[in-house]
Amino acid sequence: MSAVRCVDLCKTYRQGDQDIKALDHVNLEITSGDFVCLSAPSGGGKTTLLNAIGGLDTPDSGEVYVAGQRIDNLSKSDLADLRLRKIGFVFQAYNLIPVLTARENIEFVMQVQGVPASERREKSLAILHEVGLETLEDRRPAKMSGGQQQRVAVARAIVSRPELVLADEPTANLDSKTAGELMELFTALNERHNSTFIIATHDQHIMTYAKRLIRMLDGRIVEDIDQRAA
Amino acid sequence: MHIVLRLAWRNLWRQPRRTWLTTGAMVFCNILLVFMMSMQFGMYGMMIDNTLQIFTGHLQVQAPGYKDEQKMRQVVPNILPLANTIRAELQSKAVAARGRTFVLASSEERSYGVMVYGVEPEFEQNVSNIPGLVRDGRYLRDHDAAEIVIGSILARNLRVDIGDEMTLLGGGADGSFAAAVVDVVGIFTSGVTAIDRNIAEIPLGLFQETFSMRGAGHQIVVVGEDLDEVPLLQMRVQSVLPAGSELQVLDWDTLQPGLRQVIQADMSSSFFMYFVLVVLVSFSVLNTQLMSVLERTREFGIVMALGLKPGKLGGLIMLETALMGMMGVVLGAFAGALFTSWFTTNGLAIPGMEEMAAQFNLPAKMYPRVNLLTLLAGPGIVFVFTMLAAIYPALRLRWQNPVEAMRVA
Amino acid sequence: MRLFGVLFRLAWRNLWRNHRRTTIMLCAIAVGVWAMIFMTALTRGMVDQMIIEGIRTLPGHVQIHNPKFLDDPSISNPVSISAQQSFDDPEIVAWSSRVKVPAVISSERESRGITLLGIDPVAERHISFIKYDEVDGRFLVDSDDKGIVIGAKLANILETEIGKRVVIMSQDPDNDIADRGFRVVGLYTASTGAVEEAYAFVGRATVQKMLRIGNQTTEVVFVGDDYRDVEALYEVILDAVDDSVSVQRWYETNTYLGSMLNVMDGFVVVWIIVIFLALSFGLVNTLMMAVFERVREIGLMLALGMKPGSILGQILIESMLLLLIGLVAGNMLAWATVMSLQGGIDVSVVAEGLEMFGAASVLYPKLNVDDMILASKVVLVLGFLASLSPAWRASRYKPVEALAKVG
Known part of the structure; x- marks a missing residue:
């Protein structure tokens, strides 16, 4: 079964007096449970594609399906619901709400979803343990290191068992050791929870963790490698 | 333009929106201050004028003690020659002698107690607006005629009209019984209930004769060009009083102490209100400038690291505040003047206010008076407080250490 | 939630x-x-x-007058309700009927215009602004009291004092001058000098005799619980009287207030x-x-x-x-x-x-x-x-x- 399917996606931005093709007839299918790295240089269109898949942005033309549901024609409110219930996000930075503690940040999505308090607590404690941050439960983001913050963000993304986890340059602000640890965590979670992961990056080292590597250039997919075979 | 400026x-x-909001608070406050102050001074001026115009005048010559007790025998002797002397000294016709007593006034059907003034018919119109307020009939003409002019409510209560006869009963200056029969020749309407109900005027000659005054009266009223002239007038009148006489020359403020006190009471409550408004605006400025300093911490850290003294940066904050304050002053005074001047031509009528206004001899419609003081006092004070509010944010910079400042992201 | x-x-x-x-x-x-x-x-x-x-100096909470009295406040327009009629309702805290006429008061020295109030001091106790026990001298004892109580400031102006006599002149219904001597028995003080100058109190029966009006009065005043809410009281009074009198709330009587x-x-x-x-x-x-x-x-x-x-x-x-x-x-x-x-x-x-x-x-x-x-x-x-x-x-x-x- 396919977790994500994109059909003939196009998106053009206007920058100054120049049209930039961020997505140029992109066709893509990602199977459920896959671990995909999306790699492209800056401006290569990876963030645009990620945003289109995540329902944060709508393409100019083409179709996007998440878990079999077409999403490119949904209303803003339905898109918000889709993001809330089916997709987990990890961003490059400022992932966490500064006034909430680690555990509260993890519970945030569940709280908006309307999960009862006891269940939230149980799940958030479990996931904190899983990402190795059980001692930081009551800390606010400002008192955590960059790596710890990203781990909390990953925990939040995975905690409500979304179909799809999207991460946009999650390691960009981390040193290589911490970045490696974060990727180990992604891999482990992918195997354990069988969620689909799509990670956008331009870091060669990160790409090695992926089962499938998709390279983009100027809004087009230029290379699609199954790394398990290799 | 200078680089710092x-x-x-x-x-x-x-942050244009923030600047506009803060300036907006100042402008709002300034418009309000300009309007309220102009309104206040317009009201005070009118209150003084209207109150003094009715009877009091600017100055009065009286016997000692008359002001408080108003007894029949506390008289100004030989009042007509003295009034003439004062007129000659001041070369003014706005000087008039009066007698004043309380009588029981009876018509055919009714009797009421009224305050009767004996007046000089040819001069009274120069010191009081009552002669001009006669709507029916005419004012007094002859110094000795048995005529009376009464207020409209009194006329209604007594059920008399022009040409009807009235009897006045009272006591003479010597304690004797006094009575006079007079014809109603005029009825005046001032709009002030207490005056229209209680006041009557007869010629001074008749008054003196009826109440055994022996040429005396109770007050000589003097009206000058304007209030500023009063102290000088007071000295000149004093100088022509007969040697050795105990007579006093009292100014309007002494005669109507309530007037100044009403103004004082009103001023102090208004100033309390102004003060609160200004303080609220100052909080707004304090908040804005403090935020502006805090969010530029990093930037300030860099320039301090480059060697700029914190004092200079504090000065920059004060300058920014001053610029904002100037905008508030200019826009506020301008908008305030526009807003207020609309009312200076059209007047402001507050529904339901008429009764209260009448209590203070004010018309139902009020006209603010804009002058340089009312225009600039409010905005000036707001400016001063604005600058005071910026001191704390400016000082905070002094305590800043460049390295620490730069570390704050 | x-x-x-x-x-x-x-x-x-x-x-x-x-x-x-x-x-x-x-x-x-x-x-x-x-x-x-x-x-x-x-x-x-x-x-x-x-x-x-x-309200204490003047109207009470609700008043009854002869309808003509408002335009022509004269003794010729009395209230036909006799002083004996009684009003009984929980809304009424106190009530009293008065003779209120303009008058001239004279001492041997001075004359002044005043509002003369002929009252029943017993009924008036809870209505009047005067605290009876704080009056210098004594307050009126009953409706037949022959004395007069005036304000301290008025006494000063008239150069009179407790024990001295003053003459009151007013008008009877036929517009003849009615006058009578009263002995000053008490001096009251009020919050403002203007009030002290304006009101003098005498026994109701005494003034009725002086004015030759039998037991007629000029107004009946009622006091309820709270001046802010006089509607219930007003309704009660409206029901209790007929069309020959007009009933007013305090704010109709004193429009300034x-x-x-x-x-x-x-x-x-x-x-x-x-x-x-x-x-x-x-x-x-x-x-x-x-x-x-x-x-x-x-x-x-x-x-x-x-x-x-x-x-x-x-x-x-x-x-x-x-x-x-x-x-x-x-x-x-x-x-x-x-x-x-x-x-x-x-x-x-x-x-x-x-x-x-x-x-x-x-x-x-x-x-x-x-x-x-x-x-x-x-x-x-x-x-x-x-x-x-x-x-x-x-x-x-x-x-x-x-x-x-x-x-």
């Missing part, structure tokens, strides 16, 4:  | 993130609310005193709104800054699937919290100020000026729960409206753009 000006417009 | 919980928590914590800014804004709100309520309490205290004083009450109500509302407007600039500014510096978080929350409505709600809750805390502080401050001034504020420096208003020289601020509620309502409702704009802006961010914002 330009820097300050540009900094203000980095 | 669960969502409200998380929004509330976010709003509360965000409020204290920039504690300096919040504290300054709170100070501003508290000072504003304090000023609203304190100023209102002062004017209420003054007006209350004026009206209570005014009546309009005073309305003008003050208007003033209170205008004052509260003006203060709020001065505050609103700071409030909107504070919220805007708060939204502006949180753009990325707002983008994050939107990206995670929070609805724009929740963002709007979060900012509004934050604003309401700020206003609520400010309101509580301001109300408490005002309450404390008023409590500390229970002894009254001495404003005798401007006593003669206040006399022109009809106010006394000691001001007792009066805290009115309704005014506190009114001020709080105005602040919350208008504050809510003022917060809508920044909150709306916050909810309209596009998640992708907001997240990308470099702050």
